[in-house]
Every structure is written in C-alpha cells, then in structure tokens.
Amino acid sequence: MNAGRELSASLEDYLEAIFCIIAAKGVAHAKDIAKRLRVTASSVTGGLQALAKKNYIRYTPYEAVTLTSEGEKLAKDVVRRHQILKDFFTNVLAVDEKLANEGACKVEHSIPPPIVEKLVSFMEFVEICPRGGQQLVDGFRHYHKTGSKENCKRCIVPSLEKLKKGKSKTKGKANMTLAGLKPKQKAVVIRIERRGPISRRLADMGIGRGALVDVERVAPLGDPIVVKVKGYHLSLRKEDAAGIIVSID
Amino acid sequence: MNAGRELSASLEDYLEAIFCIIAAKGVAHAKDIAKRLRVTASSVTGGLQALAKKNYIRYTPYEAVTLTSEGEKLAKDVVRRHQILKDFFTNVLAVDEKLANEGACKVEHSIPPPIVEKLVSFMEFVEICPRGGQQLVDGFRHYHKTGSKENCKRCIVPSLEKLKKGKSKTKGKANMTLAGLKPKQKAVVIRIERRGPISRRLADMGIGRGALVDVERVAPLGDPIVVKVKGYHLSLRKEDAAGIIVSID
DNA sequence: TTATAAAGTTAGGATAGGCTAAAATTCTAC
DNA sequence: GTAGAATTTTAGCCTATCCTAACTTTATAA
Ligand SMILES: [Mn+2]
Ligand SMILES: [Mn+2]
Ligand SMILES: [Mn+2]
Ligand SMILES: [Mn+2]
Numbered sequence: 109m110n111a112g113r114e115l116s117a118s119l120e121d122y123l124e125a126i127f128c129i130i131a132a133k134g135v136a137h138a139k140d141i142a143k144r145l146r147v148t149a150s151s152v153t154g155g156l157q158a159l160a161k162k163n164y165i166r167y168t169p170y171e172a173v174t175l176t177s178e179g180e181k182l183a184k185d186v187v188r189r190h191q192i193l194k195d196f197f198t199n200v201l202a203v204d205e206k207l208a209n210e211g212a213c214k215v216e217h218s219i220p221p222p223i224v225e226k227l228v229s230f231m232e233f234v235e236i237c238p239r240g241g242q243q244l245v246d247g248f249r250h251y252h253k254t255g256s257k258e259n260c261k262r263c264i265v266p267s268l269e270k271l272k273k274g275k276s277k278t279k280g281k282a283n284m285t286l287a288g289l290k291p292k293q294k295a296v297v298i299r300i301e302r303r304g305p306i307s308r309r310l311a312d313m314g315i316g317r318g319a320l321v322d323v324e325r326v327a328p329l330g331d332p333i334v335v336k337v338k339g340y341h342l343s344l345r346k347e348d349a350a351g352i353i354v355s356i357d
Numbered sequence: 358m359n360a361g362r363e364l365s366a367s368l369e370d371y372l373e374a375i376f377c378i379i380a381a382k383g384v385a386h387a388k389d390i391a392k393r394l395r396v397t398a399s400s401v402t403g404g405l406q407a408l409a410k411k412n413y414i415r416y417t418p419y420e421a422v423t424l425t426s427e428g429e430k431l432a433k434d435v436v437r438r439h440q441i442l443k444d445f446f447t448n449v450l451a452v453d454e455k456l457a458n459e460g461a462c463k464v465e466h467s468i469p470p471p472i473v474e475k476l477v478s479f480m481e482f483v484e485i486c487p488r489g490g491q492q493l494v495d496g497f498r499h500y501h502k503t504g505s506k507e508n509c510k511r512c513i514v515p516s517l518e519k520l521k522k523g524k525s526k527t528k529g530k531a532n533m534t535l536a537g538l539k540p541k542q543k544a545v546v547i548r549i550e551r552r553g554p555i556s557r558r559l560a561d562m563g564i565g566r567g568a569l570v571d572v573e574r575v576a577p578l579g580d581p582i583v584v585k586v587k588g589y590h591l592s593l594r595k596e597d598a599a600g601i602i603v604s605i606d
Numbered sequence: 607t608t609a610t611a612a613a614g615t616t617a618g619g620a621t622a623g624g625c626t627a628a629a630a631t632t633c634t635a636c
Numbered sequence: 637g638t639a640g641a642a643t644t645t646t647a648g649c650c651t652a653t654c655c656t657a658a659c660t661t662t663a664t665a666a
Contacts, residue, residue, distance in 0.1 A: 118623065138644060151624055153645055158622090170631060170644060201475040211469045218463035226450040367653065387614060400654055402615055407652085419614060419661060 110217065115162075117217035120186050121145055122155040123164060124213075126173060127183035135172040189216040189224055192339045196227055200234070228339035232320040235294065284356070286349035287330060289323045295354035296320055297337075302351040306344070310352075321354060359466065364411075366466035369435050370394055371404040372413060373462075375422060376432035384421040438465040438473055441588045445476055449483070477588045481569040484543065533605065535598035536579060538572045544603035545569055546586075551600040555593070559601075564589075570603060 110116045115123065125144045129136040138152045145152075160167035164179030175183060190212045197208035283298050297319045300307045310316070315337050322336040331346035344352075359365045364372065374393045378385040387401045394401075409416035413428030424432060439461045446457035538544060546568045549556045564586050571585040580595035593601075 116622075139642090147623090148625065149644060150626080150646080154623070197472060197475075201472065201479055203472055203475055207469060207471060211472045214467035214469070215464055218467050220456060220460045220463070222456060223446060223450065223452055223460045226446075226452055230450055365652075388612090396653090397655065398614060399616080399656080403653070 113217070114182060115164075119155060119158055119162075119164075120182075120217050121213070122152070122159060123175075123179060123183045124186040124190065126165065126175060127180065127187060130175070136174075137172055186216060188339060189219065189221075191341075192224055192228055192231075193219070196231060200231065224339075232338070235320060235322075283353050286321065286323075286335065286344065286352040286354055287333065287346050289321075289326075289333070289354070289356070291323050291326055293323045293356060294320060295323075295356045298353040298355050300352050302348075306348040306351070321352075362466070363431060364413075368404060368407060368411075368413075369431075369466050370462070371401070371408060372424075372428060372432045373435040373439065375414065375424060376429065376436060379424070385423075386421055435465060437588050438468065438470075441473055441477055441480075442468070444588075445480060449480065473588075481587070484569055533603060535570060535572075535584065535593065535601040535603055536582065536595050538570075538575075538582070538603070538605070540572050540575055542572045542605060543569060544572075544605045547602040547604050549601050551597075555597040555600070570601075 110120075113120075122141065122145070125141045126136045129140045129144065133140070138149050138156070141155075142149045142152045156165065156167050156173055159165045159179065163176055164182060166174045166176060190209075193212035193215050194208045197203040197211055198205060203211065284295075286295070289295060297315065297317055299317060300310060319337055323333065324336055324341070325334040327333070329346075332343045333346060333349050334341065334343050336342070359369075362369075371390065371394070374390045375385045378389045378393065382389070387398050387405070390404075391398045391401045405414065405416050405422055408414045408428065412425055413431060415423045415425060439458075442461035442464055443457045446452040446460055447454060452460070533544075535544070546564065546566055548566060549559060568586055572582065573585055573590070574583040576582070578595075581592045582595060582598050583590065583592050584598075585591070
C-alpha cells in the first residue's frame with residue numbers, strides 16, 4: 109500500500125489509463141490498457157479485479173469496463189496531478205514533452221497533494237506577477253538553452269514599462285464577467301455573484317477572490333466555456349460564467 | 358525493479374539511511390536504520406542482504422555496515438536528489454520543512470534525473486536573475502500566505518532601482534576568487550584558472566561559467582572553504598578556491 | 607565469569623504485482 | 637452457422653518487501 113494514499117501507484121495508473129481511454133475512444137478494452145501501460149493483458153485483468161474489489165470500476169469478465177463515480181473522481185485527481193506536473197516541467201523547467209510526461213506519470217503517485225497545490229499556486233503567481241514572472245521563466249529558458257544571462261538583463265526594461273502602463277490604467281479598468289472572455293485570456297476572480305450549485309462547486313475547489321482563471325476554449329455561441337483554474341479544467345455554461353465577475357490585466 | 362533505476366525505492370532509502378547515519382554517528386547499526394525508516398529490524402537485515410549482493414555495502418552478520426565506493430556514490434546521489442527537492446519545496450514553494458522532507462524522500466525515487474538538473478538550474482537562475490528572481494519568489498510566499506498581490510506590486514520599485522544600480526556598477530565591479538568570500542555569500546563562476554584535479558572534479562559535476570556558488574562555511578584560516586554548487590556540497594582547499602574566479606552581485 | 611538484556615538473524619507467511627502458458631470466450635468472415 | 641482469429645481470463649510461478657515469532661550472537665553489569 110502506497111502509504112497514506114487510497115491506491116498504489118500501479119492501480120492509480122490503471123485508473124488513469126481507463127479514464128483517458130474512455131475519454132478518447134468511448135470504451136476501455138483491456139487490450140488498450142495493456143498497450144498504454146506496457147504490461148500484458150493478464151496483468152490488466154489482475155488490476156481490474158483489484159479495482160473492482162475496491163469499487164472504483166464496474167467489471168464483468170469479457171466486457172468493457174466503466175468507472176464508478178468514486179473511480180471517476182479518483183481518476184480525475186490522478187489526471188490532474190499528471191497535468192500539473194507536466195505543465196510545470198514543460199512550461200517552467202523547459203523539459204521536453206516526452207520526458208515531462210514520463211516524469212509526471214511517475215511523480216504523480218508519490219508527491220504529497222499539498223505540494224501539488226503549492227505548485228499550482230506558484231505557477232499561477234508567476235503568470236500574474238507584475239514583476240514579470242512569466243518573463244523570468246522565459247529568461248530561464250533562454251539561459252538554460254544558451255547559458256547566457258544577456259537576454260535576462262535586456263528584457264527587464266520592457267517588463268518595467270509594461271508594469272507602469274498597467275499601473276496607470278488600473279483606475280479606469282472595468283470589471284467584466286467570465287462569459288465575456290476569449291480563449292487564451294487570463295483574468296482574476298473579483299467575486300462570484302450568484303449563489304447556487306456552481307458557486308458551491310467553485311468554493312469546493314478553493315476558487316474565490318484572487319484566483320486566476322485561464323480561458324481555454326469557448327464554444328461557437330459562447331456556451332460552454334472551458335477554463336482552467338487552480339489546476340482544474342472546468343466547463344461552465346454561459347449563464348453560470350456570467351455570474352463570475354473578473355478583472356483582466 | 359524501479360524501471361530504469363539501479364535500485365528500487367526501498368533499497369535507495371536503505372542506502373540513504375546508512376549514509377546519513379554514518380555521517381552523523383560514525384557507524385550504522387541495524388537498529389538506527391530500522392528506527393529511521395520505521396521498519397522492523399528483520400526487514401533491515403533483508404535490505405542489507407540485498408544491498409550486499411549488489412555490492413553497494415560491506416555486510417557481515419552482526420557487524421556494523423559500511424558503504425563500498427559504489428554504494429557511497431549512489432547514496433550521495435540519493436541524498437542530493439533529496440536535498441534539491443527539499444530546497445525547492447521549502448525555498449520556492451514555501452512548503453513547511455516537515456512535509457518538504459517527507460515529500461522529497463518519496464519523490465526522490467521517481468523523478469527523472471534530467472528533471473532534477475533542470476530544477477537545480479532553475480533555482481540557480483532565480484537566485485541570480487537581475488529581474489528580481491529571488492524577490493519574485495519572496496513575493497509568491499507573501500501572496501501565498503495572505504492572498505494579496507499588493508506586496509508584489511509595491512516591491513517592484515526597489516527591485517528596479519537595485520537593477521539600475523547594478524547595471525552602472527557592473528563595469529567597475531572587480532571579480533574576485535572563491536577564496537575571498539565569506540559564509541552566506543553567493544557568487545557566479547566566471548572561469549576556472551588552473552587546470553588539474555580540482556578543475557576536472559568541478560567539470561565532472563557540470564560546474565563551469567555561470568554556475569552559482571553558495572559559501573556555506575569557511576574554516577578559521579580560510580582553509581578549507583565549504584560551498585554548495587549545483588546542489589553538491591564541496592569542500593575546497595584555499596589554494597584551490599583561489600583558482601576559481603567569481604563575480605558577486 | 608556468567609546471566610540477563612539488547613541487538614541482529616532466520617524461518618515462515620502475507621500481499622502486491624509482474625510474467626508465461628493454456629484455457630475460455632467473443633468476434634469476424636466466409 | 638461455424639471455424640479460425642482475436643481477446644480475455646485463469647493457473648501457476650516469480651520477485652520484492654514487509655511482518656511476527658523464535659532463535660542466535662554480542663554486550664553489559666553484578
Ligand atoms: Mn503514473
Ligand atoms: Mn499519469
Ligand atoms: Mn526516500
Ligand atoms: Mn530521502
């Protein structure tokens with residue numbers, strides 16, 4: 109037993125694989141799981157039996173497997189840890205995608221959840237820091253590639269100007285709702301207007317004033333809108349998004 | 358077998374424990390190892406037998422265990438990964454010491470070595486970045502504690518002034534040698550003067566131009582001087598330290 | 607010097623998770 | 637509708653790592 113965790117690393121990987129395969133192809137067959145995890149089909153059967161006994165999946169021999177709601181919750185959590193780590197490895201540490209994925213899929217099982225949350229928080233902060241957090245990261249990538257700190261010295265100037273401009277603009281800046289944002293825009297939550305299932309869902313994830321929201325996709329008519337916030341990927345109906353007051357930088 | 362690694366997580370922990378106990382008390386007894394790793398004495402015997410078979414330790418029943426040179430090399434590598442991760446968790450992510458240590462001691466076994474090197478590189482860059490890398494990290498810690506981005510906005514100004522001063526000073530700044538530094542001072546390696554065993558030792562660790570050196574201790578007469586560089590702890594004779602030209606911020 | 611106490615080892619058992627080979631089931635094509 | 641192919645499961649084996657209980661060795665103190 110992976111001390112303190114619900115599941116062992118191995119069973120987390122089976123669950124993660126099942127979730128991802130269902131997401132991609134609709135149903136999860138043992139063969140796909142085996143291929144993805146590079147184990148034999150008989151090992152998969154063993155894993156499925158273990159997950160079924162713990163009630164994370166519905167398993168009938170020879171049939172495709174489905175996730176219980178418990179299993180789906182846990183699977184999403186594994187996937188989230190994976191994504192966050194991969195994000196950090198690629199976007200901050202400039203690790204190439206393949207290694208970042210491999211590393212994330214190992215580390216995801218051993219890193220303590222509170223440290224994952226700190227990591228999310230740190231990456232958010234880097235994105236919004238007026239001191240040029242993102243540029244610091246860019247500077248690091250350049251430094252790492254070339255060994256030169258030149259770029260770092262040079263780009264502080266534009267970074268400052270941007271900051272000053274931002275400052276004077278702040279007063280006249282109008283707040284808006286999440287429903288009005290476009291893909292790739294970032295915003296900070298000011299407050300959540302309406303009370304109800306959505307605001308509770310947000311609160312459960314610790315999303316409130318000050319949280320950074322990252323718009324990922326907006327469907328043709330603005331409904332639904334997919335955002336990333338605190339490392340979670342969220343799909344919101346336009347109606348609900350309109351209840352979230354945000355401020356853009 | 359922990360795919361791609363010499364040793365399993367469990368055996369790495371035994372090796373790490375042996376190294377740390379020898380460092381602290383001179384000899385490693387099974388009882389100390391058992392206590393440290395929270396396993397029974399009989400499990401320790403099992404671990405020692407496995408390590409002995411792989412030639413990482415010298416083991417004779419009922420006697421204290423010693424590391425072979427292979428074993429010591431590997432143990433140091435585990436300890437280094439542990440330290441780097443702990444450093445990152447505490448100094449960048451503001452994780453409390455206890456959790457940082459626990460997390461580091463789990464993650465150390467699964468994180469790919471190239472990612473560890475990127476992490477070292479990133480932390481060094483944050484420390485030397487003229488854009489205020491360290492202050493960005495401090496800003497994050499404040500943000501994390503209070504949820505406020507105020508501090509971040511306010512301290513950009515002194516950060517800038519420091520940068521400007523730094524810039525004008527740069528021309529007149531005299532480079533010095535590692536031998537002239539005091540404890541807690543940080544410096545960046547400009548070049549290594551003399552060739553020989555020491556410069557080769559440094560080169561083996563990937564230490565060259567641009568590496569950040571952190572002075573930890575200086576003995577009464579300046580000999581030896583203990584520094585941290587790229588996550589390694591190094592003890593240098595004054596004579597050798599004088600051959601390393603560095604620049605201080 | 608010898609009887610305890612402490613430390614360490616061995617024996618035996620459990621669980622987890624992988625594998626191969628063989629059997630069972632389901633799918634597919636004629 | 638049936639035979640062969642593909643898929644999946646079972647059986648049996650292996651290694652790693654932990655444990656408890658019993659035994660052996662070493663240390664210590666009267
Ligand atoms: Mn994984
Ligand atoms: Mn994963
Ligand atoms: Mn460890
Ligand atoms: Mn450790």
